Amino acid sequence: MGETPAIEADGLVKRFGKTKALDGLDLTVPAGTVYGLLGPNGAGKTTAVRVLATLLKPDAGRARILGADVVADAAAVRRTIGLTGQYAALDEYLTGRSNLVMIGQLSRLGAKAARQRADELLDRFGLAEAATRAVKTYSGGMRRRLDLAASLIGHPAVLFLDEPTTGLDPGARALMWDIVRELTAEGTTLLLTTQYLDEADQLAGRVAVIDGGKVIAEGTPAELKSSVGGQRILLTLADGADKSAAAMALERFASGSIVPNGAGRLIEVPVAAADGLATEVLRALDAAGVGVSDIAVRGASLDDVFLTLTGHMAEEKEKVAV
Amino acid sequence: MSAVTTFPAAGLTTAQGAARQFLSDVWVLTKRSIARIRREPETLSEVTIQPVMFVLMFAYVFGGAIGIPGGGSYHEYLIGGMLGMGLAQTAPGTAVAVVSDMSTGLIDRFRSLPMSRAAVLTARTIADLLTQVIGAAVVAGVGLAIGWRVHTGAGDVIEAFALALLFGYAFTWAGVCLGMVLRSPEAAQQTGFVIFLPMTFISSAFVPTQGMPGWLQPVAEWNPMSSLAAACRQLFGNPNPAAAVDAWPAQHPELAVLCWSVLMLAVFAPVAVRLYRNKAR
Numbered sequence: 182m183g184e185t186p187a188i189e190a191d192g193l194v195k196r197f198g199k200t201k202a203l204d205g206l207d208l209t210v211p212a213g214t215v216y217g218l219l220g221p222n223g224a225g226k227t228t229a230v231r232v233l234a235t236l237l238k239p240d241a242g243r244a245r246i247l248g249a250d251v252v253a254d255a256a257a258v259r260r261t262i263g264l265t266g267q268y269a270a271l272d273e274y275l276t277g278r279s280n281l282v283m284i285g286q287l288s289r290l291g292a293k294a295a296r297q298r299a300d301e302l303l304d305r306f307g308l309a310e311a312a313t314r315a316v317k318t319y320s321g322g323m324r325r326r327l328d329l330a331a332s333l334i335g336h337p338a339v340l341f342l343d344e345p346t347t348g349l350d351p352g353a354r355a356l357m358w359d360i361v362r363e364l365t366a367e368g369t370t371l372l373l374t375t376q377y378l379d380e381a382d383q384l385a386g387r388v389a390v391i392d393g394g395k396v397i398a399e400g401t402p403a404e405l406k407s408s409v410g411g412q413r414i415l416l417t418l419a420d421g422a423d424k425s426a427a428a429m430a431l432e433r434f435a436s437g438s439i440v441p442n443g444a445g446r447l448i449e450v451p452v453a454a455a456d457g458l459a460t461e462v463l464r465a466l467d468a469a470g471v472g473v474s475d476i477a478v479r480g481a482s483l484d485d486v487f488l489t490l491t492g493h494m495a496e497e498k499e500k501v502a503v
Numbered sequence: 504m505s506a507v508t509t510f511p512a513a514g515l516t517t518a519q520g521a522a523r524q525f526l527s528d529v530w531v532l533t534k535r536s537i538a539r540i541r542r543e544p545e546t547l548s549e550v551t552i553q554p555v556m557f558v559l560m561f562a563y564v565f566g567g568a569i570g571i572p573g574g575g576s577y578h579e580y581l582i583g584g585m586l587g588m589g590l591a592q593t594a595p596g597t598a599v600a601v602v603s604d605m606s607t608g609l610i611d612r613f614r615s616l617p618m619s620r621a622a623v624l625t626a627r628t629i630a631d632l633l634t635q636v637i638g639a640a641v642v643a644g645v646g647l648a649i650g651w652r653v654h655t656g657a658g659d660v661i662e663a664f665a666l667a668l669l670f671g672y673a674f675t676w677a678g679v680c681l682g683m684v685l686r687s688p689e690a691a692q693q694t695g696f697v698i699f700l701p702m703t704f705i706s707s708a709f710v711p712t713q714g715m716p717g718w719l720q721p722v723a724e725w726n727p728m729s730s731l732a733a734a735c736r737q738l739f740g741n742p743n744p745a746a747a748v749d750a751w752p753a754q755h756p757e758l759a760v761l762c763w764s765v766l767m768l769a770v771f772a773p774v775a776v777r778l779y780r781n782k783a784r
Contacts, residue, residue, distance in 0.1 A: 231611075234615045235614070235615060236611055236614055236615060256617060259615060259616060259617040260617040262615060263615075264611070264612065264615040266608045266611055266612075267608075268607065268608040269608060270607065270608030270609045270611055270612035271607075271608075271609060272535060272539075272609060273607075274538070274539040274542050274543065275535060275538055275539070279535075279538060283531055283532075283534075283535055284612065284616070286527070286528075286531045287528055287531055287532075287613065287616050287618045288616055288617065288618075289524075289617055289618075315542065331612065332612075335616075335617075
């Protein structure tokens with residue numbers, strides 16, 4: 182059968198009251214790879230990570246980490262994983278170093294080994310100078326790095342990073358990306374959740390797009406992007422313009438479904454990138470007698486991935502799920 | 504084959520190994536709480552400043568208006584009750600600390616580590632027991648300053664403090680449970696206050712139950728705080744009007760404290776650990 186996958190999820194279901202956070206999630210992550218879980222808020226990314234990290238019991242389905250079941254053999258799973266959640270899981274009142282030593286000892290390193298490993302990680306993540314300061318004096322980026330260091334202290338074979346850069350400024354984000362790349366070079370299996378397409382693009386070898394608690398697309402970032410389509414043309418129609426006539430005229434340019442954007446005069450058209458496309462679109466609309474007050478062209482975004490794959494906007498989903 | 508079986512700590516499965524792991528985890532986490540106190544000593548105010556305030560207020564403001572059936576010094580009467588209050592009033596603080604811990608990601612991290620499930624809460628109660636020891640010393644110190652004296656031997660005094668700390672420790676587990684079921688530190692503070700204040704005042708901690716309306720007397724007499732106060736007064740040789748009350752806990756205060764403590768431990772500790780295991784499922 183070959184090597185045991187690092188992460189295997191099979192039809193995971195998790196309900197919170199009426200909401201189905203996971204609705205039959207399937208996932209296979211080979212050992213030593215970086216896998217991205219991409220989705221908007223409320224898509225089920227965090228729930229998936231929490232189930233895989235033994236923090237939540239699934240209502241149905243099963244998951245294994247390096248062959249160990251996350252429910253039946255949770256203790257074995259905990260010895261092989263590291264988890265960095267969205268919110269720094271640190272004791273604010275302890276120093277950075279005390280936090281790492283504490284987590285190290287709780288990860289079953291001896292006191293001496295925990296201290297050694299703590300110093301090594303503090304050095305590596307540029308936190309040696311701040312090591313003796315209380316964590317509450319740390320910046321957001323420093324917290325994230327310390328948090329990541331804490332999840333690495335027990336040398337986990339499988340690491341979960343839940344939105345590791347959400348809320349970070351660009352500099353701190355770039356630093357996190359560098360650290361993640363280093364980890365992957367060492368052969369750690371990494372499951373990374375993110376709302377950012379570019380982050381998945383930068384870091385992950387393969388990506389699963391999840392929405393409504395299940396995987397709706399899976400592939401390399403390049404495959405994903407090409408499936409989404411190159412660009413978007415955003416049109417604002419003139420007052421009194423015929424929307425359906427506009428949609429008909431735009432049909433031949435569209436690479437996906439044309440979305441009347443809201444109740445107003447906005448129309449969004451997914452298109453394959455091409456020179457002079459905007460001019461052609463304007464000519465076609467003019468020929469159809471549709472007045473245009475504004476036109477804009479932009480690249481594919483995460484919203485587009487969702488729009489294309491699910492037919493609804495990421496923000497709408499967010500409102501429903503939160 | 505899988506990395507699970509090759510991991511070095513995987514062999515820790517015997518009962519002995521589990522016990523050693525539990526003790527080690529409790530110790531590591533207790534050190535965490537002590538480090539917190541050392542960084543922010545003001546968190547100790549509930550066992551340092553507050554008991555002093557209460558003792559002084561009751562001794563010099565209310566005390567003159569409170570008569571002790573059977574006579575005796577109110578200052579001597581007060582300390583037995585104050586000891587119970589000084590220890591029990593750490594419970595809302597325990598609840599707040601538990602809620603705060605649960606609402607940060609730290610507990611998630613703990614739950615994802617190969618550590619003992621019961622260690623987090625146990626360490627919390629051990630750290631609170633240590634603050635209660637400080638609280639008991641403060642109460643005794645301020646008591647001595649206002650004229651409280653012990654009229655018995657060292658054995659009785661040690662027994663009194665041991666009973667008070669046992670009760671305080673058991674009560675801490677009630678605080679842990681409270682912290683596990685509430686959602687915010689503010690709610691824990693409020694709820695703790697609402698439970699704790701009547702519990703202290705509808706007892707013989709500060710005033711003899713004989714002066715209470717007839718319907719309230721049984722409540723006060725069976726209140727564990729009354730038993731603790733009476734047990735301490737008896738063991739210190741201080742005025743103990745409860746000795747004249749015809750109710751089982753008033754007649755057997757030491758045994759009553761022991762029963763209450765064991766009962767609270769037997770109920771609240773397993774419930775707290777269970778709530779912790781099931782959290783966020």
